[in-house]
Amino acid sequence: MSKHTDQPDMKRREFLGKTAIAATAATVAPGVMLTVANAGSDEGVSSDTRWGMLIDTNKCADGCAACVDACNKENGIDILSKPEDQSDEMWNAQRPQWIRKVKLKDKQTGVVTNLPMMCQHCEHPPCEDVCPTGASLKRADGIVMVDRHTCIGCRYCMMACPYKARSFIHSNIAEQVVNSPRGKGCVESCNMCAPRIDGGATTTACQDACMKDGHQAILFGDMKDPDSAISKALKEKSSRQIRADLELNTGVRYTDV
Amino acid sequence: MAKMHYRELWCESPRYWGGLALLAFIIMLGMAATYHMEHNGHYVTGMSNQVVWGLPHVFAIFLIVAASGALNVASIGSVFGGPMYKPLGRFSGLLAIGLLAGGLAVLVLDLGRPDRLIVAMTTYNFKSIFAWNVILYSGFFAIVGLYLWAMMDRRYGAPYYKPLGFTAFFWRLALTTGTGSIFGFLVAREAYDAAIMAPMFIIMSFSFGLAFFIISLMAAYWWAGRTIGELRMTKLKNLLGVFVGAVLYFTLVYHLTNLYITQHYSVEAFVLLNGGVYTTMFWLGQVVVGGVIPLFLLYSPAFAHSRLAIASASLLVLIGGFFQVYVIVIGGQAFPMNVFPGKEVLSSSFYDGAVASYTPSLAEGMLGVAGIAIAMTLVAVASRMLKVLPENLEDPDEGEIA
Amino acid sequence: MRSSTGIKRFAGLLVGGLFAALAMTAHSGSAVTQGSKAASMDACVALTADMRRNHMDYLQHDRHASVRKGIRDIKNSLSGCVDCHASKDDQGNYKPVTAEGEFCEACHNYTAVNVACFQCHRKTPQEMTSSVTTGGNKLGLMLDDGEAPALSAEEFEQLHAKILED
Numbered sequence: 001m002s003k004h005t006d007q008p009d010m011k012r013r014e015f016l017g018k019t020a021i022a023a024t025a026a027t028v029a030p031g032v033m034l035t036v037a038n039a040g041s042d043e044g045v046s047s048d049t050r051w052g053m054l055i056d057t058n059k060c061a062d063g064c065a066a067c068v069d070a071c072n073k074e075n076g077i078d079i080l081s082k083p084e085d086q087s088d089e090m091w092n093a094q095r096p097q098w099i100r101k102v103k104l105k106d107k108q109t110g111v112v113t114n115l116p117m118m119c120q121h122c123e124h125p126p127c128e129d130v131c132p133t134g135a136s137l138k139r140a141d142g143i144v145m146v147d148r149h150t151c152i153g154c155r156y157c158m159m160a161c162p163y164k165a166r167s168f169i170h171s172n173i174a175e176q177v178v179n180s181p182r183g184k185g186c187v188e189s190c191n192m193c194a195p196r197i198d199g200g201a202t203t204t205a206c207q208d209a210c211m212k213d214g215h216q217a218i219l220f221g222d223m224k225d226p227d228s229a230i231s232k233a234l235k236e237k238s239s240r241q242i243r244a245d246l247e248l249n250t251g252v253r254y255t256d257v
Numbered sequence: 258m259a260k261m262h263y264r265e266l267w268c269e270s271p272r273y274w275g276g277l278a279l280l281a282f283i284i285m286l287g288m289a290a291t292y293h294m295e296h297n298g299h300y301v302t303g304m305s306n307q308v309v310w311g312l313p314h315v316f317a318i319f320l321i322v323a324a325s326g327a328l329n330v331a332s333i334g335s336v337f338g339g340p341m342y343k344p345l346g347r348f349s350g351l352l353a354i355g356l357l358a359g360g361l362a363v364l365v366l367d368l369g370r371p372d373r374l375i376v377a378m379t380t381y382n383f384k385s386i387f388a389w390n391v392i393l394y395s396g397f398f399a400i401v402g403l404y405l406w407a408m409m410d411r412r413y414g415a416p417y418y419k420p421l422g423f424t425a426f427f428w429r430l431a432l433t434t435g436t437g438s439i440f441g442f443l444v445a446r447e448a449y450d451a452a453i454m455a456p457m458f459i460i461m462s463f464s465f466g467l468a469f470f471i472i473s474l475m476a477a478y479w480w481a482g483r484t485i486g487e488l489r490m491t492k493l494k495n496l497l498g499v500f501v502g503a504v505l506y507f508t509l510v511y512h513l514t515n516l517y518i519t520q521h522y523s524v525e526a527f528v529l530l531n532g533g534v535y536t537t538m539f540w541l542g543q544v545v546v547g548g549v550i551p552l553f554l555l556y557s558p559a560f561a562h563s564r565l566a567i568a569s570a571s572l573l574v575l576i577g578g579f580f581q582v583y584v585i586v587i588g589g590q591a592f593p594m595n596v597f598p599g600k601e602v603l604s605s606s607f608y609d610g611a612v613a614s615y616t617p618s619l620a621e622g623m624l625g626v627a628g629i630a631i632a633m634t635l636v637a638v639a640s641r642m643l644k645v646l647p648e649n650l651e652d653p654d655e656g657e658i659a
Numbered sequence: 660m661r662s663s664t665g666i667k668r669f670a671g672l673l674v675g676g677l678f679a680a681l682a683m684t685a686h687s688g689s690a691v692t693q694g695s696k697a698a699s700m701d702a703c704v705a706l707t708a709d710m711r712r713n714h715m716d717y718l719q720h721d722r723h724a725s726v727r728k729g730i731r732d733i734k735n736s737l738s739g740c741v742d743c744h745a746s747k748d749d750q751g752n753y754k755p756v757t758a759e760g761e762f763c764e765a766c767h768n769y770t771a772v773n774v775a776c777f778q779c780h781r782k783t784p785q786e787m788t789s790s791v792t793t794g795g796n797k798l799g800l801m802l803d804d805g806e807a808p809a810l811s812a813e814e815f816e817q818l819h820a821k822i823l824e825d
Contacts, residue, residue, distance in 0.1 A: 093307050104601065104602055107599055132381070133381070139727065149726065150373075150380055153368045166306075171297065181779040183779035257597075
């Protein structure tokens with residue numbers, strides 16, 4: 001599948017090296033020091049990392065949608081607007097939603113829980129299994145996402161996902177943000193802000209927004225690093241996976257559900 | 258046994274070209290519908306993120322399932338050695354190819370990115386049953402094409418007739434297993450997660466395929482003014498009866514199995530009792546129209562010699578089968594997934610826990626019907642160009658059927 | 660397809676002739692769109708002749724690396740193309756690179772090759788705002804956490820040029 005360039009590898013290394021030197025040396029504007037992201041990133045993401053999220057549902061506030069808004073902004077999801085001739089009902093069923101707020105009531109105890117629902121980043125994702133072209137993929141670091149270059153829009157992954165985490169783009173998109181290329185006819189879902197994370201960021205957009213609003217319900221981090229905040233929190237509190245009976249070993253965990 | 262003569266389908270020009278023109282018109286409407294859907298995006302359809310596969314998929318799956326079943330007549334002739342079926346083998350192979358082409362056309366034209374068909378053909382994820390189906394479908398065309406040649410070329414093709422017949426037979430079993438498994442392997446949705454899906458699709462294919470075969474055969478002979486013998490018709494008719502009964506039986510077992518699993522009570526209640534349109538389609542469409550009435554028409558002594566009864570029964574089997582696929586595909590998606598067991602969903606912007614609504618748009622219907630028209634056009638053109646239909650299908654004399 | 664009028668055909672010939680001339684002299688200056696950043700620079704990420712022939716392969720190779728392996732500090736990035744090759748209109752707004760006569764469109768239209776990239780990718784450079792910063796950029800650089808970027812587009816371009824020089 002992947003085409004190899006006729007570009008000699010040395011050129012690329014040389015370029016990267018020069019970039020690194022120039023970048024680390026040059027203080028281009030006062031007060032801004034440039035550093036190289038992912039030094040030695042030729043290998044790309046590694047399986048020594050597994051990105052995950054822990055959601056403390058006790059802290060998730062009723063009626064708050066800061067995470068949803070932040071996700072929409074980060075990924076340019078709200079750039080897609082309702083086609084003029086579409087009904088509100090259908091638009092609501094068709095518009096992409098990477099993350100959504102859900103309010104639940106326990107049938108036994110009547111306890112009400114609020115939580116954000118998104119791609120659960122399974123270790124064994126059913127969407128990846130069923131995808132005919134391999135466009136649905138799980139990266140080495142555990143992020144499950146769609147390679148839209150090979151997505152043919154068959155929607156089989158949406159049939160297979162037990163969490164209804166995926167959306168299909170039903171109409172033309174006039175504009176995108178650079179970090180989130182997306183277009184009509186492909187399937188998409190939460191990718192844990194992969195471009196951000198690859199750039200060296202340690203938080204996702206939804207986590208930042210939740211933090212900013214003072215709820216701190218979302219904790220993102222490396223579940224394989226024993227010293228990370230998420231690893232410690234997972235050890236301390238009992239958490240659960242949604243639909244744990246399917247044994248998909250999700251990367252998104254919830255406490256107090 | 259007297260030598261069977263095959264001849265191209267011939268009928269008067271106005272009749273033939275008139276029919277073709279009608280089919281071409283339907284296909285053109287389908288193309289317009291496709292353009293409409295692909296140009297604007299799928300928002301113009303009734304499909305959504307809740308019901309992701311709609312009417313086109315119902316048509317496509319129905320045609321693909323029927324395609325593999327249509328080959329059965331040929332298989333009975335060559336694999337199981339039924340002399341009464343052997344002369345029908347060529348037409349059976351042709352019909353199978355036509356139906357599959359029609360079904361696949363619909364499936365491909367409904368993709369979000371049909372322009373990337375080449376990606377689907379060159380990039381495979383072998384864990385996906387869908388990817389296997391791409392191979393199974395392409396292989397089916399090749400194998401049935403060769404099989405057809407072996408049946409028609411008596412000099413050079415004859416030695417390959419048996420082996421190709423066997424290959425085609427096993428291939429079509431694999432193909433329908435693959436189609437059924439598209440649903441059977443979906444653990445997420447309660448209506449689908451069942452191993453019985455694959456064998457049920459096979460038996461459905463027997464029934465729909467034969468019904469399609471009987472209708473097209475009768476239509477072709479009526480078109481060309483040729484005759485079909487009573488004995489042969491009765492054989493086909495009885496076989497259809499058995500298949501229709503078998504589909505009902507598998508449906509029963511499928512629902513009984515589900516009723517045994519507590520977890521699946523609510524999805525069963527949805528299909529059998531309170532699913533609104535899906536419940537109606539199941540009982541009225543699938544069971545009564547597609548099962549009970551055809552069985553009555555096929556087995557009642559009152560209609561023992563009625564050609565009309567056979568034709569109507571076949572048509573009803575197809576209509577019932579269509580509803581059956583509709584209930585499986587759309588009904589299975591409309592029923593909410595149990596994402597949060599033990600919880601009641603108070604609010605969600607994504608219809609969690611709510612029955613999804615689906616109203617097919619006209620464009621989807623036009624695309625689906627165009628699929629059937631594509632199949633019929635292929636068959637009509639090919640039977641006029643190739644010697645697939647026996648000159649007459651009068652009953653053989655006594656003693657010739659050994 | 661658009662019907663090509665006599666004028667357009669003539670213009671096509673002219674552009675084609677221009678390209679032929681450029682290819683022979685191996686001088687890169689004027690194939691790029693006037694007023695784009697690229698117009699002020701010596702070379703692209705590779706020699707012009709190389710880019711003309713092989714840019715699609717470079718992009719395809721690196722898209723695989725960035726999407727599947729998360730390598731974002733790639734050399735051949737599509738947003739890099741856009742950042743450099745987009746030009747502004749009279750109001751100072753960026754024109755899409757796929758607009759008529761713009762860098763991507765002009766050549767792809769002439770060679771009748773469909774550019775599928777921009778069905779999904781952004782067609783204009785994204786102005787740097789604080790909300791979208793962390794995603795690294797085509798130079799393989801990122802800004803220190805929490806700092807609002809104080810680099811203007813021009814400064815980035817100068818840095819780019821500087822790296823290529825030495």
